[in-house]
Each structure stands twice: as C-alpha cells, then as structure tokens.
Amino acid sequence: MRAEYGPAGVASGEVRTWHIVRGDTTVAMCGRELDPGAETRDASHWTEHPDLHCHSCGALFLREAPYLPSEHE
Numbered sequence: 001m002r003a004e005y006g007p008a009g010v011a012s013g014e015v016r017t018w019h020i021v022r023g024d025t026t027v028a029m030c031g032r033e034l035d036p037g038a039e040t041r042d043a044s045h046w047t048e049h050p051d052l053h054c055h056s057c058g059a060l061f062l063r064e065a066p067y068l069p070s071e072h073e
C-alpha cells in the first residue's frame, strides 16, 4: 500500500488516502498515480485506517485476498 497526500504533498506528512500498489510501482490498483516518494506500508496494515482507505483499491484488493490476517478472529 502507498500513501496519497493532500495538496501540500509528501512533505506535509498528512496522508489523505491509502492505496494498494503492486510491488514497487507507483500506480495504485485503482489507476491513480502516486508520488514515488510517498510512504509505503505492507498490505497487512490495510485494516488499521479504515477512514483513509481508497474504496476502489479496497474492493479490488479484497477480491484477491479476502482473508486478511486481522480478520481471522
């Protein structure tokens, strides 16, 4: 997953939306191009910030991996 930032950009440190990306690409699953300098995280963190999720990426991602580690309980 890779962060999308607000108008102030990466330097602001304020993540606006988390997208799912494959490997080292900067294009999210929903098609949005993200800043190469944006923060990245392992996809296992996807469920930590539900308010900041890209809904398009979430739908595509969950269709591929319906069982996230945090959903096993």
Ligand SMILES: [Zn+2]
Binding pocket: 018, 019, 020, 028, 029, 030, 031, 032, 054, 055, 056, 057, 058
């Ligand atoms: Zn997205």
